[in-house]
Amino acid sequence: MTVTPLDILLLKGGPSAEREVSLVTGAACTQALRSLGHRVTAYELTRDLGALCKALTPKPDVVFNSLHGHYGEDGCIQGILDLLEVRYTHSGVLASAMAMDKPLAKRLFTSAGMLVPEGQIAGLEDFRDGDPMPRPYVVKPLAEGSSVGVTIVREHDNPPPMTTETWNYGEEALLERYIGGRELTVSVLGNRPLTVTELRPKVGFYDYEAKYTEGKTEHLIPAAVHPQIFQKALNWALKAHRLLGCNGVTRADYRYDDADGEPGDLYLLEINTQPGMTPLSLVPEQARHLGMSFPALCQWIVEEALSR
Ligand SMILES: Nc1ncnc2c1ncn2[C@@H]1O[C@H](COP(=O)(O)OP(=O)(O)O)[C@@H](O)[C@H]1O
Numbered sequence: 001m002t003v004t005p006l007d008i009l010l011l012k013g014g015p016s017a018e019r020e021v022s023l024v025t026g027a028a029c030t031q032a033l034r035s036l037g038h039r040v041t042a043y044e045l046t047r048d049l050g051a052l053c054k055a056l057t058p059k060p061d062v063v064f065n066s067l068h069g070h071y072g073e074d075g076c077i078q079g080i081l082d083l084l085e086v087r088y089t090h091s092g093v094l095a096s097a098m099a100m101d102k103p104l105a106k107r108l109f110t111s112a113g114m115l116v117p118e119g120q121i122a123g124l125e126d127f128r129d130g131d132p133m134p135r136p137y138v139v140k141p142l143a144e145g146s147s148v149g150v151t152i153v154r155e156h157d158n159p160p161p162m163t164t165e166t167w168n169y170g171e172e173a174l175l176e177r178y179i180g181g182r183e184l185t186v187s188v189l190g191n192r193p194l195t196v197t198e199l200r201p202k203v204g205f206y207d208y209e210a211k212y213t214e215g216k217t218e219h220l221i222p223a224a225v226h227p228q229i230f231q232k233a234l235n236w237a238l239k240a241h242r243l244l245g246c247n248g249v250t251r252a253d254y255r256y257d258d259a260d261g262e263p264g265d266l267y268l269l270e271i272n273t274q275p276g277m278t279p280l281s282l283v284p285e286q287a288r289h290l291g292m293s294f295p296a297l298c299q300w301i302v303e304e305a306l307s308r
């Protein structure tokens with residue numbers, strides 16, 4: 001691949017719960033971009049904005065955003081870069097903020113005709129008299145990623161899932177009906193949904209460990225699901241990406257309940273505007289499946305940012 005070498009500032013780390021994942025994403029992308037001949041400065045984001053401004057002087061051709069979670073995926077860093085008039089990869093302020101806010105994003109998905117798990121927002125006080133909704137249900141932070149803070153409350157579990165000792169994710173949580181069945185995901189590159197992967201964790205659910213430990217989850221690509229569901233998963237991923245006004249690459253996460261026979265019901269959980277780019281990550285895997293190498297994927301992300 002011949003590319004024009006660019007000055008790239010790559011952002012990674014940052015003060016979020018997904019810092020470690022971001023460091024791995026950042027290292028993988030730095031290596032790939034350098035292999036293409038780009039001059040990459042990898043920068044670990046902190047709360048020191050003076051230091052960030054210094055790192056952005058002189059302005060790079062583009063900022064490659066390898067951050068996950070708060071500040072990097074929720075519109076904060078995007079707003080700072082807009083103010084400084086620096087180009088950056090992935091989604092902008094509004095799309096990032098909307099996608100990160102799970103309750104808001106779900107309302108938008110529903111308004112556009114996509115099915116999401118029924119749910120409610122609950123505070124600690126709602127758990128005082130027992131379960132706020134019938135089991136099984138899922139408790140999750142309003143705005144985290146990587147399954148951080150996600151708990152599945154099953155029929156015979158006894159520990160209270162949300163107490164001051166166990167809950168570190170703000171005043172409220174999102175509660176959702178537990179959707180049994182299978183786990184699917186679809187990457188979108190610009191206007192193109194790639195393919196559908198089924199994730200089969202060997203133990204438990206698709207939690208942090210299952211996501212980032214080699215061998216803990218089987219990836220079936222392309223997923224062997226009913227053709228209608230396959231197509232719907234592709235369509236909804238693109239529809240959600242456009243609905244929120246995303247740029248570059250995103251990834252839509254689904255639950256697929258086929259317990260009552262095929263085709264069954266597809267539920268959109270969320271879309272990720274800064275999907276993982278670690279060696280075990282799903283977007284690079286789907287790209288590779290379609291013949292696009294990891295460096296080519298990174299190059300596509302850079303070119304898309306510069307084309308806006
Ligand atoms: N309503 C639900 N029913 C069943 N499993 C769920 C539900 N919500 C979340 N999960 C499980 O938790 C994982 C993480 O949830 P998700 O909403 O995608 O948040 P995150 O941003 O942490 O990835 C999902 O991939 C899925 O395995």
Ligand SMILES: [Mg+2]
Nearest residue numbers: 146147253270
């Ligand atoms: Mg997810």
